[in-house]
Amino acid sequence: MADDAGDQRPQIWIGLVDCKDASAEKLEPVLRSRGIDFSVRLFPLPAIPRGTNGKVQRAQLKSLMLAAAGPARRA
Numbered sequence: 816m817a818d819d820a821g822d823q824r825p826q827i828w829i830g831l832v833d834c835k836d837a838s839a840e841k842l843e844p845v846l847r848s849r850g851i852d853f854s855v856r857l858f859p860l861p862a863i864p865r866g867t868n869g870k871v872q873r874a875q876l877k878s879l880m881l882a883a884a885g886p887a888r889r890a
Contacts, residue, residue, distance in 0.1 A: 827853045828880050830860045858883045 827846070831837055839855035846853060860883075864875035 824852060824854045826856050827851075828856050828858060828884075830858050830863055830876060830880060832860055832862055834859075856884070 829837075829842075837857055839857055842855045842857075843853075846855070858880045860879055864872040864879070866872055
């Protein structure tokens with residue numbers, strides 16, 4: 816799956832809440848130093864959706880990230 820820059824590496828999508836200092840450029844070298852050669856996409860979110868038991872609602876989180884990624888990512 817390629818990102819907008821034509822990168823053919825797999826991607827790690829990360830949802831961020833109130834985190835202005837995070838950047839893909841900072842995270843990718845850390846991952847590579849641990850043997851993970853993925854590109855990073857960051858998605859600022861108002862909140863991580865959670866159920867009443869506190870578990871992350873993965874389907875809702877995925878929907879939020881896909882919506883933020885734009886129409887090219889919807890499949």
